[in-house]
Amino acid sequence: MSEYSRRMAFLSARIFGHVVKGTSYRNEKIVKQLAIKPVHKDRDEVNYYPPYMKIDLAFENLRYHGLFRDEHQDFAEEMIRLRELRGKVKPKKGEGKRAMKRKAGGS
Known part of the structure; x- marks a missing residue:
């Protein structure tokens, strides 16, 4: 993988909210938790x-x-x-x- 493609992959991951390769399991877990829609904005939760x-x-x-x-x-x-x-x-x-x-x- 060239330096340019690696840099583009890194930037696209940052832009679209994906986890960059080489991150630890804890960081990946935190990113998944933060990517979930907040409870107060979830229509099913609010209108339960x-x-x-x-x-x-x-x-x-x-x-x-x-x-x-x-x-x-x-x-x-x-x-x-x-x-x-x-x-x-x-x-x-x-x-x-x-x-x-x-x-x-x-x-």
Whole structure:
């Protein structure tokens, strides 16, 4: 191999990211690791999980329009409604005992 062809092979290896002949195993391993596409740019890695927040929002809108039945949410709302009927919900700001005393006594 002539000096010119060896130099061209070296330069092409540098340009195209190939390992130059005569490098050690460790250097070759590092070059392979750095040649791999970064995880944050790999579409399969980034989109591994489905977009749950968008799906939840869509189901919430469908439930609002009566096209989807979420039994867990129905149960939670029913428990809140029953607490309100029994008077177990915290009063809004300005409607507590002290505020009512102040309104009754100060008027």
